[in-house]
Amino acid sequence: MAPVYDFETIRTERDGDVLRVEIAHPRNELNAVDAVLHEELADFFRALKREDEARAVLLTGNGRVFSAGGDFDWFPEFQKPEVLEAVRRDGKQMIWDLLEVEVPIVAAVEGPAIGLGASLALLCDVVFAAESAFFADPHVRVGIVAGDGGAAIWPLLVGPARAKHFLMTGDRISAPEAERIGLVNFVSPPERLADDALSYARRLAAGAPLAGRYTKMAVNKLSKDALNTAFDTSTALEIVTFRSEDHQEALDALRERRTPRFRGR
DSSP, X not given: OOOSSOOSSEEEEEETTEEEEEEOOTTOTTOOBOHHHHHHHHHHHHHHTTOOSOSEEEEXXXXXXXXXXXXXXXXXXXXXXXXXXXXXXXXXXXXHHHHHOOSOEEEEEOSEEETHHHHHHHTSSEEEEETTOEEEOOGGGGTOOOTTTHHHHHHHHHOHHXXXXXXXXXXXXXXXXXXXXXXXXXXXXXXXXXXXXXXXXXXXXTSOHHHHHHHHHHHHHHHHHHHHHHHHHHHHHHHHHHTSHHHHHHHHHHHHTSOOOOOOO
């Protein structure tokens, strides 16, 4: 079947009224976000706003991973002001465009959903997770602020107190625990995840299209309010911390396989 959208790192195909979308970086089995994937995610969600054939979208990762977050090999490029500004601009547009997509989006998460990967999954309308999946936003562990939507969506889903715990420690949360506290909707055995999520997407696709879309648009006003409150501030502070000595120390420690020594500067 010919792809619906032409991207290098994102596969798409139609399955009846469901558009199946798979994050599938050909050069990174963990779907880590590098310059190419980041740009294509931004372009894809911009295009998806104009989708007029599918009645639901199923978003997955290939293999046994959704997305392991930012590619650390890309991070040194952020010391260039022009690169950091382009990433800031595209990142903001990506998140806002995701919320502007009127077609319901069901995420099916297997393996890790980390950083931006977690934000993308959690900003979808319904989230299925395999029992073996886990979520984390570990920006702080590399000395930077969670500036790609995490500071907005985690508090909205689980409340400020729980969100601050996970965002300030970077601790991972298992799929069963994520379901218990309301971070995700459903947990499935790994062998049933794809079928369960697709069945749900088909259920949404079979509903009244306008009623479903307009209900989503109304509820997403809450997510947009959260983004209006937190996104620009968290992104601006993330840019500050990208230029900090602590961030460089974190990258050095990763490369040298040691514990970082943060100094608050």
